[in-house]
Amino acid sequence: MDKTAKSLTKGSPMTRRRFLHLTGAALGSAGVLNVLNAWGQNAMDGLTEPPKWDGNGNGTKVIVIGTGAGGCPAAYELINLGYDVTIIEARDRVGGHVWTIRGGSSGEEYGKGVQTCDWPEGFWWDAGPSRVPFYHNGFFHYCRELNVPLIDHKNLNLNGWVYAENVDGELNATKIRLHEMQADMGGYTSQYLAQALDQNALDEPLSEEDLEHWKSYLINWGILNANDLTYRKSDHRGFAVLPDVHSPGTINDPYPLRDLLPFADSIMQAAGGYLAATATFDWQTTMVKPKGGMDALYDVAFREFFGDRLHLNSPVTKINQTPDDVTVTYTDSETSEPVEITGDYVMCNIPLSALLKVSVNFDEPMKTAIRSVPYAMALRMGIGFKRRFWEEDDWIYGGQSFTNISQLGILGYPDDNYLSEGGVMLGMYNFGTNAAYVSSMPYDARAQLALSLGSKVHPQMKDEFISAFSVAWHLEPYSLGAWPSFTAESREQVMPILQEPDGRIYLVGEHLSNVNAWMEGAVQAAWMQVDKLHTRVMQS
Amino acid sequence: MFQSVKARIIALISVMGLTAAIAVPLLSNAQDAATPMTAEEQIERGAAIYYSVCVACHQADGNGVPGIYLPLNKGAIANLDDPTLFIYTVLYGRGGMPRFNTTYSDEEIAAILTYIRQAWENDAGAVTPEEVKAVREAYSATPIVSPTPDAQIPEGQNHPEERQDPSKASTPDA
Numbered sequence: 276m277d278k279t280a281k282s283l284t285k286g287s288p289m290t291r292r293r294f295l296h297l298t299g300a301a302l303g304s305a306g307v308l309n310v311l312n313a314w315g316q317n318a319m320d321g322l323t324e325p326p327k328w329d330g331n332g333n334g335t336k337v338i339v340i341g342t343g344a345g346g347c348p349a350a351y352e353l354i355n356l357g358y359d360v361t362i363i364e365a366r367d368r369v370g371g372h373v374w375t376i377r378g379g380s381s382g383e384e385y386g387k388g389v390q391t392c393d394w395p396e397g398f399w400w401d402a403g404p405s406r407v408p409f410y411h412n413g414f415f416h417y418c419r420e421l422n423v424p425l426i427d428h429k430n431l432n433l434n435g436w437v438y439a440e441n442v443d444g445e446l447n448a449t450k451i452r453l454h455e456m457q458a459d460m461g462g463y464t465s466q467y468l469a470q471a472l473d474q475n476a477l478d479e480p481l482s483e484e485d486l487e488h489w490k491s492y493l494i495n496w497g498i499l500n501a502n503d504l505t506y507r508k509s510d511h512r513g514f515a516v517l518p519d520v521h522s523p524g525t526i527n528d529p530y531p532l533r534d535l536l537p538f539a540d541s542i543m544q545a546a547g548g549y550l551a552a553t554a555t556f557d558w559q560t561t562m563v564k565p566k567g568g569m570d571a572l573y574d575v576a577f578r579e580f581f582g583d584r585l586h587l588n589s590p591v592t593k594i595n596q597t598p599d600d601v602t603v604t605y606t607d608s609e610t611s612e613p614v615e616i617t618g619d620y621v622m623c624n625i626p627l628s629a630l631l632k633v634s635v636n637f638d639e640p641m642k643t644a645i646r647s648v649p650y651a652m653a654l655r656m657g658i659g660f661k662r663r664f665w666e667e668d669d670w671i672y673g674g675q676s677f678t679n680i681s682q683l684g685i686l687g688y689p690d691d692n693y694l695s696e697g698g699v700m701l702g703m704y705n706f707g708t709n710a711a712y713v714s715s716m717p718y719d720a721r722a723q724l725a726l727s728l729g730s731k732v733h734p735q736m737k738d739e740f741i742s743a744f745s746v747a748w749h750l751e752p753y754s755l756g757a758w759p760s761f762t763a764e765s766r767e768q769v770m771p772i773l774q775e776p777d778g779r780i781y782l783v784g785e786h787l788s789n790v791n792a793w794m795e796g797a798v799q800a801a802w803m804q805v806d807k808l809h810t811r812v813m814q815s
Numbered sequence: 816m817f818q819s820v821k822a823r824i825i826a827l828i829s830v831m832g833l834t835a836a837i838a839v840p841l842l843s844n845a846q847d848a849a850t851p852m853t854a855e856e857q858i859e860r861g862a863a864i865y866y867s868v869c870v871a872c873h874q875a876d877g878n879g880v881p882g883i884y885l886p887l888n889k890g891a892i893a894n895l896d897d898p899t900l901f902i903y904t905v906l907y908g909r910g911g912m913p914r915f916n917t918t919y920s921d922e923e924i925a926a927i928l929t930y931i932r933q934a935w936e937n938d939a940g941a942v943t944p945e946e947v948k949a950v951r952e953a954y955s956a957t958p959i960v961s962p963t964p965d966a967q968i969p970e971g972q973n974h975p976e977e978r979q980d981p982s983k984a985s986t987p988d989a
């Protein structure tokens with residue numbers, strides 16, 4: 276179809292509409308749809324569910340090591356295919372990087388001692404993954420299979436704050452609303468572009484018709500005066516006095532361009548990843564998540580399904596394979612003694628960073644591939660507050676606020692239980708050297724830093740503070756990093772090696788996928804590896 | 816000379832603690848590449864980065880966390896006469912060791928390594944930005960071909976068999 280589309284249009288002055296009309300007439304409306312697909316108009320092909328497998332594993336023994344977003348679906352499918360599955364997990368919970376924090380949760384980062392969460396009943400916050408894009412159908416597949424209810428994740432809330440400091444202009448160290456910045460920047464940008472178009476000042480061969488469409492679009496998009504093409508204030512940017520029963524309200528004047536430019540530029544540089552990230556393909560609305568925390572799928576649903584096949588608190592220290600079988604050594608949670616179990620195959624979900632700490636008799640190419648992937652640093656902090664001041668005082672229901680303070684990053688608000696008593700805010704989210712620096716502090720000092728930085732946006736923070744829980748993923752045992760940081764070259768060289776079994780050992784996890792740093796990558800890797808293993812067993 | 820600067824920095828760090836106030840300038844990588852650092856500046860800048868970034872994992876005494884964050888003190892790869900492997904590891908990382916190739920300039924990497932090579936009980940020569948540049952370029956397009964044949968790695972540093980049981984490796988309060 277793609278080919279047809281190209282050869283038909285090549286070199287001909289045919290417009291797209293005319294072409295569709297012609298092919299539609301010939302092929303019927305299904306023909307039109309296919310052609311649109313070929314042109315990328317509606318191209319949403321991709322994995323949406325596991326392959327349909329034939330045959331039965333007939334008790335072939337598979338040891339699944341790790342219960343992350345990759346290990347869980349792998350174990351689930353293998354169990355359903357009739358394999359004899361034993362699941363070994365180092366931690367006291369199912370989920371790996373998926374970790375929902377509530378009162379009573381506790382953790383121990385390397386070198387930092389124990390921290391225990393003392394938030395009141397009903398508070399919850401995701402320390403790892405917290406949101407799922409609309410096209411991650413593998414994740415949704417298991418939510419459907421295991422009856423996990425989903426809610427909205429509001430990535431973008433235009434009533435959130437933007438705060439920038441150390442910038443030129445009058446807006447330095449002030450907070451403004453996202454809708455103000457968006458309306459004003461859109462307005463000014465439209466104004467200058469529309470005026471340039473009007474004077475034919477663009478170095479583009481545009482027809483009279485093109486120009487009119489573009490100008491008209493900008494007038495409506497930027498809210499311009501149709502007569503002189505200047506940006507006029509509108510209620511898009513919000514009100515100084517809200518409309519009420521007595522008056523229609525008053526709209527504030529836009530910020531002067533000279534003050535807004537350095538501010539907005541700094542926000543886009545510092546938080547560009549985020550701000551853009553509210554509207555990109557991955558981060559666009561609507562995002563979703565399980566109700567009550569990401570662990571509803573893992574530490575509740577999968578855990579229940581696995582039953583007594585699952586061994587928690589059992590860190591694996593050694594994997595030894597022979598031509599005939601593979602033996603896994605783990606430390607028993609109760610006796611602290613090493614235990615050996617032998618199976619036909621291993622499905623190993625351990626992140627490459629933590630896998631370097633396990634003794635495995637891999638072949639050289641696999642060893643080299645594993646060593647060549649470094650992991651990234653990231654730190655997230657949830658802060659429990661007595662009162663939902665962001666809702667009560669600031670009228671922010673879910674979503675995020677953005678700052679140019681690199682140690683602070685963004686602030687995120689809970690998406691449920693609005694106007695209830697208290698709740699948890701994402702109070703810090705940083706990466707790289709900022710994450711390293713903050714993580715070098717004791718837990719308490721991290722929280723104090725987050726409060727003093729966050730107070731620039733929400734001065735209420737210090738008064739309403741209950742306690743914080745921070746997770747530096749690069750200091751977490753059994754994670755040793757946030758996510759693998761491939762380069763285009765390393766991906767090309769390493770991926771083919773990681774994706775193939777090394778003898779009887781199959782790796783599984785997000786690190787085998789091109790859906791980088793998303794749970795979906797791990798789900799798809801699980802399907803791929805189960806498919807390889809099952810095909811092999813069926814053939815032998 | 817090294818000693819006195821080092822002593823000054825340690826004093827500075829212990830007096831101020833790792834406060835946000837000093838961390839901001841420390842974390843910026845805006846090093847003026849035009850003016851090469853003096854030996855003193857190298858040590859100062861290197862220590863500043865070490866105690867705000869590397870310290871999170873390798874700890875203030877350079878001994879790391881046994882079996883997990885490998886030691887940079889004593890007998891570690893930091894002390895090899897040929898700094899290639901050391902430079903490579905800091906630029907391109909490995910597992911839980913992040914890569915810093917996009918964070919730091921050649922001058923800064925040289926400064927960090929020079930600091931480490933004379934810190935604590937270490938005693939090895941300075942590293943130059945030119946040496947860093949050479950390693951950066953040699954391996955930039957072929958990340959999987961790391962200069963890490965096991966033979967080069969000092970005993971007990973990187974053989975999984977020699978590592979401690981990860982479940983027992985946590986050292987609270989290190």
Ligand SMILES: Cc1cc2nc3c(=O)[nH]c(=O)nc-3n(C[C@H](O)[C@H](O)[C@H](O)COP(=O)(O)OP(=O)(O)OC[C@H]3O[C@@H](n4cnc5c(N)ncnc54)[C@H](O)[C@@H]3O)c2cc1C
Pocket residue numbers: 340341342343344345346363364365366369370371372373402403404405406407589590591592624625626629630633653655748753754756757758783784785786791792793794795796797981
């Ligand atoms: C801060 C942060 C935010 C993120 N946000 C999102 C998001 O919003 N949405 C999204 O989809 N993704 C997000 N991700 C990515 C997502 O978390 C990962 O892609 C996914 O969870 C990885 O799953 P995995 O199975 O590959 O690895 P893991 O989850 O790491 O699973 C590995 C498992 O192996 C176990 N293990 C390790 N060592 C041993 C051992 N020696 N013995 C036995 N078991 C062991 C671990 O305990 C764990 O259970 C985020 C990640 C981070 C760090």
